[in-house]
Structures are given as structure tokens and as C-alpha cells.
Amino acid sequence: MRDVTVRYASGVVALKNVSLDIRPGEMVSVVGLSGSGKSSLIRTINGLVPITSGSLRVGGYHLESARGGELRRLRGEIGMIFQGFNLAKRTSVLNNVLVGRLAHTTTLRTLLLGAYRASDREIAFEALNRVGILSKVWDRASSLSGGQQQRVAIARALCQEPRLVLADEPVASLDPPTAHEVMDDLRRINQDLGITVITNLHLIDLARSYGTRIIGLRAGEVVFDGPVESASDAVFAKIYGRSVESADVLGL
Amino acid sequence: MSARGATVARTIATLDIPPRPGCQWKPWCAVGLVAIITVITLSPQWGIDFSLEAIARNWQNGAEKILQLLVPDWSFFPRTVPALLETLQMAVIATAVAAVVSLPLSLATARLTNPNGYSRRLVRAVLNVIRSIPDLLYAAILVAMVGVGALPGIIALVLFNVGIIVKMVSESIEANDPGALEAGRAAGGNQVQINRASALPDIMPSFINQTLYVLELNVRASAVLGLVGAGGLGLLIDAVRTFYRYDQLSLIILEILIIVMALDLLSNAVRRRLV
Numbered sequence: 119m120r121d122v123t124v125r126y127a128s129g130v131v132a133l134k135n136v137s138l139d140i141r142p143g144e145m146v147s148v149v150g151l152s153g154s155g156k157s158s159l160i161r162t163i164n165g166l167v168p169i170t171s172g173s174l175r176v177g178g179y180h181l182e183s184a185r186g187g188e189l190r191r192l193r194g195e196i197g198m199i200f201q202g203f204n205l206a207k208r209t210s211v212l213n214n215v216l217v218g219r220l221a222h223t224t225t226l227r228t229l230l231l232g233a234y235r236a237s238d239r240e241i242a243f244e245a246l247n248r249v250g251i252l253s254k255v256w257d258r259a260s261s262l263s264g265g266q267q268q269r270v271a272i273a274r275a276l277c278q279e280p281r282l283v284l285a286d287e288p289v290a291s292l293d294p295p296t297a298h299e300v301m302d303d304l305r306r307i308n309q310d311l312g313i314t315v316i317t318n319l320h321l322i323d324l325a326r327s328y329g330t331r332i333i334g335l336r337a338g339e340v341v342f343d344g345p346v347e348s349a350s351d352a353v354f355a356k357i358y359g360r361s362v363e364s365a366d367v368l369g370l
Numbered sequence: 371m372s373a374r375g376a377t378v379a380r381t382i383a384t385l386d387i388p389p390r391p392g393c394q395w396k397p398w399c400a401v402g403l404v405a406i407i408t409v410i411t412l413s414p415q416w417g418i419d420f421s422l423e424a425i426a427r428n429w430q431n432g433a434e435k436i437l438q439l440l441v442p443d444w445s446f447f448p449r450t451v452p453a454l455l456e457t458l459q460m461a462v463i464a465t466a467v468a469a470v471v472s473l474p475l476s477l478a479t480a481r482l483t484n485p486n487g488y489s490r491r492l493v494r495a496v497l498n499v500i501r502s503i504p505d506l507l508y509a510a511i512l513v514a515m516v517g518v519g520a521l522p523g524i525i526a527l528v529l530f531n532v533g534i535i536v537k538m539v540s541e542s543i544e545a546n547d548p549g550a551l552e553a554g555r556a557a558g559g560n561q562v563q564i565n566r567a568s569a570l571p572d573i574m575p576s577f578i579n580q581t582l583y584v585l586e587l588n589v590r591a592s593a594v595l596g597l598v599g600a601g602g603l604g605l606l607i608d609a610v611r612t613f614y615r616y617d618q619l620s621l622i623i624l625e626i627l628i629i630v631m632a633l634d635l636l637s638n639a640v641r642r643r644l645v
Contacts, residue, residue: 164556194558204549209571217567221558228563271553278557 124158124338125170132158134338135172142281145308146316147329147346151358155338156318160284163316164196165189177281194221197275197313199304201287203267207260211251211270214259215242218277238277245276249303265296272303276311283307285317289324294368301328322354323367438616439623446618450606454625457602460520461588464527469581471528472535476577479536480543482551483565501533505591509600523592523600530591531584535577542576543569575644582637589629593622 124133132155140146148156161167162174165181174181179192197218205214219238220228227234234242246252249269254262259270268288275283285304289297301317305328308315319325325332325346332349334342334357342353351362358366410416425432477483478493505526512522550572554564596604603622610618 166552166556190558190560192558193556196556196558198553198556200549200553202547202549204553206550206568206571208574213567213571217554217559218557220554220560220563220567223563225560225562228559228566274553274557284556 124155124162124167132167132338133162133169136338136340138333138340138343140314140316142314143308143312144314145305145328145330146314146333147325147331148316148318148333148335149320149322149325149354149357150335152320154335156320156335157286158338159335160286160316160318163282163284164193164198190221194278195281197278197280197283199268199271199275199283199285199288201290203264203271203291205259205267205270205274207258209259210255211246211257211259211262212239212242212255214270215245215273215277218242218245218274221278241279242273242277245273246270248276248306249273263296264292265300268292268296268300269303272300272307276307280313282314282316285315287318287320290320297324297368304328321366321368322362325349435616439620441617442621442624443615443617444621446610446615446621450603450622450625453596453603453606454629456520457589457592457596457604458629460523460527460592460602461585464524464531464588464592465581465585467524468528468531468535468584469577472532472539472581473577475532475536476539476543476573477565477569480540482543482546482548483569484561497533497536500529501537503529505530506594506598509595510598513599518599518601520601523595523602523604526595526600527588527591531588534584534587535580538580539573539577543573546572578644579637579641582633582640586630586633586637589633590626593626 125131136155136159148159150156158167162169162181163176165184169182172182176192177195179188181192184192206217216234216238219234219241223234223238243252243255246255249272251262251266251269251273254266254270259267262270268291283304288304289300292300301324304315304317307313317325317329319329326349329346332342332344332346332353333340334349334353336357336359341357342349344353354362354366475493475497479490479497481490484490508526508529509522512525516522516525546569550568551564554568559567592601593603593607596602596606597608599605603626607619607622610622
């Protein structure tokens with residue numbers, strides 16, 4: 119990522135000349151206050167937010183020029199997890215997980231109900247098993263608890279067989295114990311499968327205990343980038359532009 | 371009490387309340403507009419010409435008709451059965467065709483499921499034209515084009531239904547949570563795939579709801595369409611009306627009432643399972 123700037127149509131500049139190199143297999147925590155550009159950063163990586171200037175290379179793809187089919191193929195290799203889970207609530211868990219196979223499925227096949235390939239279903243079952251909710255495979259997504267829904271979302275991302283997983287505040291809507299379970303799932307994905315994981319977090323202790331590298335954003339600029347050991351309270355104070363408070367940690 | 375009131379007053383005085391954004395006069399404008407329209411419609415120069423006096427003048431006539439309506443001619447029932455069945459068939463066929471046509475069109479007219487502004491506006495414009503023409507007018511024109519019978523009635527109903535279903539369902543799509551669609555986009559799906567896999571499950575209840583509602587509308591509408599020659603009960607209604615057989619007419623009205631009520635019960639049962 120070289121000198122990436124993102125300016126929205128409203129004129130808001132979300133990222134200012136951001137340059138980063140993220141190596142395969144890293145577990146990165148991106149921290150910063152809300153409005154600091156965390157979400158924009160993560161969304162530029164899979165092209166949900168177009169970059170205004172600069173260059174961004176992900177895998178073998180050039181984001182600044184990728185369009186249409188190329189962009190979809192790139193997104194197919196990047197899993198994404200959202201704060202609000204973003205499931206289709208009225209359909210089954212399996213159908214939600216199979217959304218992760220869209221980039222590998224023809225449009226015609228998608229249009230026909232349940233015409234996913236048997237191999238795709240196999241991948242979906244394995245993904246659900248990995249996050250421990252295979253027993254819920256036929257349930258309606260809306261009938262699950264928040265933590266279970268987020269695991270379905272992780273299974274959906276795994277189903278893409280991604281090389282990179284982006285997580286945008288994955289635990290901000292969950293209670294503390296569930297938050298730790300979901301973060302454990304993400305760590306296991308990183309360690310067992312060797313998938314690069316980039317997670318947006320605003321809670322300091324979560325960023326410290328689950329990341330190996332911390333990137334601090336403030337007003338769209340990278341103000342810290344280093345291994346988790348060197349991210350002291352003073353560093354966080356710099357990222358947040360104020361001293362660290364008790365509300366900045368999850369506790370537990 | 372007064373002390374507290376004073377505190378409140380002081381607090382408000384010290385609070386820096388931003389000025390309320392304009393237009394306190396808007397409601398008054400609305401009232402004024404209604405008043406102006408009322409005056410115009412009631413004025414002898416421009417208003418429509420009607421007087422309640424006619425009811426008083428012809429009350430005997432009206433009372434006679436109502437008395438006839440109150441005594442249905444049950445012996446007429448066997449003759450109404452074929453027309454009744456034709457009306458039901460027209461309603462069901464039209465609803466089915468309209469539902470199939472409406473689903474993709476609904477997705478094409480909602481911003482969330484069709485981000486392409488040009489195609490969306492084009493489909494919307496066409497549907498606005500379709501919706502602005504009343505079903506009876508469609509039937510009248512189609513009878514002239516394809517002849518008397520059930521076919522023009524069915525086509526008229528389909529056009530009428532597509533306008534309603536697409537409008538309602540595309541509005542419910544816009545009200546849905548865009549999160550699932552964003553997830554589909556992030557997973558690398560194209561718009562058609564995203565619509566099928568993520569949007570469709572969420573809009574299905576509203577779609578089925580509207581389709582059931584339209585089925586009910588069709589039973590009533592197809593009764594009227596027959597008046598211009600488009601098949602069904604309406605043809606029969608036209609016939610008995612010409613012969614002033616209000617007792618037979620009341621039997622037909624009764625039949626329509628029973629079918630509409632039955633459909634209402636059915637759609638309520640389906641709806642309960644849906645949500």
C-alpha cells in the first residue's frame with residue numbers, strides 16, 4: 119500500500135497518504151477512535167471503498183485499476199467479517215455460509231435454488247465445523263444468538279478459502295465472554311490455516327492480546343506501526359490523542 | 371414547584387440551543403392549500419355540478435332497488451357457477467403471471483439491488499406509465515385489440531398487478547438492512563448473485579404478502595372488467611343489470627363477498643406462517 123488517499127464524495131478525507139506493507143500470515147490489529155479511518159482502510163483492501171490516489175497491491179491484483187470481474191475475483195480471495203454480522207436473516211445458516219462460494223459459482227447456478235456444487239457444500243460444512251456450530255447448519259440465521267451469528271459470518275469468510283480475512287469491529291456488538299471466543303476463532307484461523315487476518319478494534323486489551331502487530335490510525339494517518347510488545351500505554355495515548363481510560367479496555 | 375420552574379427556565383436560557391431549521395409555516399401552508407382547493411371545488415364556476423337533492427327526489431326509486439337487493443334470487447345460482455369459475459381462473463392466472471414478472475422487476479427498481487442508475491430509472495419510468503393507466507381502461511382497449519373473453523381480462527389484470535407488486539416490494543427492499551448485500555459484495559458475488567443469495571430471502575415475505583393481496587384485488591377487479599367485455603362474472607353482471615334483475619345481482623355480489631372473505635382467511639393463515 120503506497121500513499122493511499124481516500125476522499126469520499128462528501129469531501130471527507132478518510133485516509134491521508136497511508137503506506138503499509140502487510141506480510142502473509144500476519145495478525146494485525148488496526149486501532150483508532152471512531153472516525154479515524156479504520157473502516158475505510160479495511161474496505162479499501164477489498165475495493166468496497168475506492169481509493170482516490172496512490173496504489174494498493176493485494177496478492178497479484180492492483181486495486182487502483184481493478185474493475186468488474188477482476189475485482190470480484192480479488193474479493194473472492196478475501197474474507198470479510200462485519201460488526202453487524204450481515205447475514206441474510208430469513209434463510210438458513212448453510213445458505214448464508216454458501217454466500218462465501220459466490221465468486222466460485224456461476225450466476226446460473228446461483229439463480230437455481232440449492233444448486234451449489236456438492237464440493238461447495240462440503241467446504242461450507244467444514245467451515246461451520248471449524249467454528250463449532252455445525253449443529254446449527256439448518257437453522258434460520260435469525261434464530262441464533264449474536265455470538266453464533268458472528269461465527270456463521272466467520273464460516274462464510276472461511277468458505278471462500280481466503281488468503282486474507284478482514285474483520286471490521288468483529289466483537290463490538292458482542293458481550294465480553296463471547297467477544298473473547300470470537301477473537302479466539304479469528305486467532306485460530308490465523309495460526310492453524312496461516313490466513314492473514316486484519317482486525318479493526320477500538321479496545322486496547324483485545325488489540326494487544328490478539329494481534330502480533332498494531333497499526334494506529336488517527337485522523338486518517340498512520341501514527342503507529344509496530345509489534346504488539348512496543349505498543350505501550352503511551353503509544354495508545356498518542357493514537358487516541360488523549361490518555362488511556364478504563365472505557366478503552368474490555369476487561370475480563 | 372415555582373422554584374423548580376425557575377431552575378428549568380434558567381437552564382434553558384443558558385443552554386445553547388441551535389436555531390430550529392426553518393419552515394414553521396409549513397403546516398399553515400398545507401391548511402391554506404386545502405382551503406383553497408375546497409373553495410375552488412365548491413365554487414359554481416369551476417366546481418363539479420352535483421347536488422344531494424337528487425337523493426331526496428329519487429328516494430322511492432332507491433328504496434325499491436335496495437329492497438330487491440335484499441332478496442337474492444337463489445334459483446339463479448347454477449347459472450352463475452361457470453362465470454364464477456372463470457373469474458377465479460382469471461384472477462389466479464393473472465396473479466401467477468404477474469408474480470413471476472414482478473420479482474425481477476422489483477429487484478431492478480430498488481437502489482439496493484440495482485445500483486445502476488440508468489437502468490433503474492428506465493424500468494421505473496416504464497412502470498410509472500403502466501401504473502398510471504386504470505385496469506378498466508386496459509380491459510376496454512384490450513377487448514378492442516384481442517376480442518371479447520377472458521384473455522383481455524387476464525392481460526389487463528397482469529398489467530394492473532405488476533404495477534402494484536413492483537411498487538410495494540421495491541419499497542420494502544429499500545427498507546431492508548443492506549448488511550447482507552454488503553457481505554455478498556465483499557465475497558465477490560456479482561449483483562445478480564447477491565440479489566439471489568442475500569436479498570431474496572429477506573424480501574420473500576413482503577413479496578408473498580403483496581401477491582396474496584393482489585389475488586384478492588383480482589377477484590373483485592375481474593368482476594368489473596366483464597362490464598367492458600373482458601370475461602368472468604362481469605359479463606353476467608352486465609346482463610342482469612340491463613334487465614334490472616337486482617335480486618340476481620345481489621346473489622352475485624354475495625358470491626364475490628364470500629370468495630373475498632375466504633381469500634382473506636387464506637392469506638392470513640399463510641402470512642402467519644411467513645413472519
